[in-house]
Amino acid sequence: MIEARGLSKRFGSQLAVDDLSFEVRPGHVTGFLGPNGAGKSTTMRMILGLDHPTAGSVTVDGKPFTEVSHPLFEVGALIDAKAVHPGRRASDHLLCLAQSNGIQKSRVDEVLGLVGLTDVAKKRVGKFSLGMGQRLGIAAALLGDPEILMFDEPVNGLDPEGILWIRNLLKWLASQGRTVFVSSHLMSEMALTADRLIVIGKGKLIADTTVSELTSSAKGASVRVVSPRADELAVLLGARQAIVVRGDAGVLDVTDLDAAGVGDLAAAHGIPLHELTPKAPTLEEAFFELTKDQTEYTTGAFPGAAQ
Amino acid sequence: MTASEATRPATAGREQVPPRPTGRSFANVLRSELTKLRSVRSTMWTLLVAVFFVIGFGILLGAVVDSKAPGRDFDPTQASLSGIFLAQLATGVLGVLVISSEYSTGMIRTSLAAVPRRRMLLAAKIITFGVAVFVVTAVAAFIAFFSAQALMGSPAATSLGDPGVLRAVIGAPLYLTGIGLLGLALGTMLRRTAGAITALFGVIFVVPIILNVIPLDWLNHLAKYAPGDAGQSMLSVVHRRSDQLSPLTGGLVFLAWVVGALVLATIPLMKRDA
Numbered sequence: 001m002i003e004a005r006g007l008s009k010r011f012g013s014q015l016a017v018d019d020l021s022f023e024v025r026p027g028h029v030t031g032f033l034g035p036n037g038a039g040k041s042t043t044m045r046m047i048l049g050l051d052h053p054t055a056g057s058v059t060v061d062g063k064p065f066t067e068v069s070h071p072l073f074e075v076g077a078l079i080d081a082k083a084v085h086p087g088r089r090a091s092d093h094l095l096c097l098a099q100s101n102g103i104q105k106s107r108v109d110e111v112l113g114l115v116g117l118t119d120v121a122k123k124r125v126g127k128f129s130l131g132m133g134q135r136l137g138i139a140a141a142l143l144g145d146p147e148i149l150m151f152d153e154p155v156n157g158l159d160p161e162g163i164l165w166i167r168n169l170l171k172w173l174a175s176q177g178r179t180v181f182v183s184s185h186l187m188s189e190m191a192l193t194a195d196r197l198i199v200i201g202k203g204k205l206i207a208d209t210t211v212s213e214l215t216s217s218a219k220g221a222s223v224r225v226v227s228p229r230a231d232e233l234a235v236l237l238g239a240r241q242a243i244v245v246r247g248d249a250g251v252l253d254v255t256d257l258d259a260a261g262v263g264d265l266a267a268a269h270g271i272p273l274h275e276l277t278p279k280a281p282t283l284e285e286a287f288f289e290l291t292k293d294q295t296e297y298t299t300g301a302f303p304g305a306a307q
Numbered sequence: 308m309t310a311s312e313a314t315r316p317a318t319a320g321r322e323q324v325p326p327r328p329t330g331r332s333f334a335n336v337l338r339s340e341l342t343k344l345r346s347v348r349s350t351m352w353t354l355l356v357a358v359f360f361v362i363g364f365g366i367l368l369g370a371v372v373d374s375k376a377p378g379r380d381f382d383p384t385q386a387s388l389s390g391i392f393l394a395q396l397a398t399g400v401l402g403v404l405v406i407s408s409e410y411s412t413g414m415i416r417t418s419l420a421a422v423p424r425r426r427m428l429l430a431a432k433i434i435t436f437g438v439a440v441f442v443v444t445a446v447a448a449f450i451a452f453f454s455a456q457a458l459m460g461s462p463a464a465t466s467l468g469d470p471g472v473l474r475a476v477i478g479a480p481l482y483l484t485g486i487g488l489l490g491l492a493l494g495t496m497l498r499r500t501a502g503a504i505t506a507l508f509g510v511i512f513v514v515p516i517i518l519n520v521i522p523l524d525w526l527n528h529l530a531k532y533a534p535g536d537a538g539q540s541m542l543s544v545v546h547r548r549s550d551q552l553s554p555l556t557g558g559l560v561f562l563a564w565v566v567g568a569l570v571l572a573t574i575p576l577m578k579r580d581a
């Protein structure tokens with residue numbers, strides 16, 4: 001169990017993490033979600049005692065991480081796949097980490113096999129691709145067979161195969177009852193792997209929820225309507241209290257009335273429809289909705305983007 | 308199976324026998340640091356360069372001195388160990404790299420996630436690096452001493468049994484280790500390889516020059532207390548310049564510099580974010 005209480009971190013004038021309190025409970029994949037610059041990596045570094053909090057505290061199984069005597073047995077972390085010495089062989093990299101916690105040498109070969117790096121064990125890490133580096137970082141995290149695993153943006157920069165591999169790994173780890181805490185700025189990624197979600201933006205907690213709760217609480221479904229008599233239809237829909245957003249000529253985006261309602265209304269007035277598409281809110285949209293005020297750099301809408 | 312072929316982790320369940328820690332914490336960290344030291348090619352090469360300088364200059368000086376009659380001030384022990392002037396560049400740089408390479412590569416965060424007690428990590432680095440450099444350069448110093456004396460022949464040569472000679476020969480690896488540890492301290496404080504190396508050689512080479520050049524008596528007087536001069540006084544047997552400390556005093560001043568720098572380095576080590 002990871003517990004953060006009033007955790008804050010200031011870099012100069014910038015408050016990167018702002019009074020954050022949350023718990024990461026055992027036996028779940030907890031997604032740590034937030035746009036770039038939200039403070040996810042900073043929070044994870046504070047969990048590991050790498051960064052000192054400006055205020056508040058964070059504990060791992062009730063203790064500050066820096067007081068744990070054999071940390072690799074408690075928390076396995078992949079913070080940055082590039083945080084290795086490029087001149088060291090993969091097996092030596094893992095060996096020095098294993099030795100630091102009194103882990104047998106045989107375990108190094110085991111974790112290399114687990115992540116599929118046995119054949120390149122003697123290669124120098126600097127020659128590794130990003131995907132191989134990621135696997136090496138995961139091998140290091142698994143050395144002590146810890147209860148808690150923490151991965152910072154593990155799919156970033158990976159090819160589809162690598163992404164699939166990480167997803168399967170996370171599910172596999174959680175199926176063994178471990179605590180898995182994984183960050184991402186991609187809602188879609190979290191939807192596939194996480195069951196609990198901690199959402200932050202600009203360092204503040206936005207939601208501490210589950211994936212299913214988040215989707216159901218998101219703004220209602222909408223219906224995309226295309227009609228040559230869209231203007232007429234919009235007036236009729238407005239009279240029914242439906243919210244209508246006009247897109248390109250002839251395109252309407254209707255909320256608060258479902259596809260059947262829109263279709264019936266159009267039929268009753270003899271208005272032809274060229275398209276009638278119900279749109280369920282994706283998790284992506286739910287997430288965007290939650291964090292749109294919190295993103296560091298809001299990009300302007302592209303010209304022509306439907307609004 | 309190559310890395311990219313494995314699209315899913317092994318499907319076996321949890322390890323039947325989860326690994327459990329063995330041994331004492333600090334001994335484990337020492338073992339880990341020794342693995343780090345020996346598993347990077349550049350550290351091995353740098354050590355080899357130090358050995359090459361120490362032995363090479365011993366042989367060179369031994370061969371050169373042979374041809375002429377030694378003067379009264381000639382110190383055959385110190386001459387045979389002249390290689391330390393170049394070897395200190397290697398051990399100093401190596402000391403800096405032991406920690407600065409961890410900061411520049413990001414390895415420090417991986418290291419601290421495995422050993423979050425920062426002072427323990429630094430202590431393990433000090434001991435493994437210190438012992439490794441001392442042992443290797445001590446062997447080199449003895450080889451340099453014996454080859455130089457053999458090449459010089461009498462009457463110039465001295466023997467290990469003569470007063471102060473053994474102490475001076477051991478002074479060479481002590482000096483080279485101390486300079487390395489000074490580098491380690493500066494690397495810990497500054498984190499940047501280039502900056503720490505510049506600072507180290509500034510302290511060893513530039514500070515004494517400045518102290519000697521400025522025409523103020525009390526400043527000139529201070530020059531012998533600078534780490535380089537104080538440390539090198541451990542190597543002298545015969546002739547003691549008036550502007551040099553005695554081997555014992557010099558050794559203690561040098562020790563104070565090294566210990567002081569390492570203790571000072573723990574402050575930013577503990578306070579700053581990794």
Ligand SMILES: Nc1ncnc2c1ncn2[C@@H]1O[C@H](COP(=O)(O)OP(=O)(O)O)[C@@H](O)[C@H]1O
Pocket residue numbers: 011014016034035036037038039040041042043
């Ligand atoms: N070492 C640092 N010094 C100064 N600012 C930092 C540092 N680390 C992170 N930040 C800033 O803190 C904010 C949060 O960063 P980060 O934790 O990396 O976010 P995330 O991982 O969610 O993308 C960003 O605005 C970033 O620029």
Ligand SMILES: [Mg+2]
Pocket residue numbers: 040041042152153
């Ligand atoms: Mg990040």
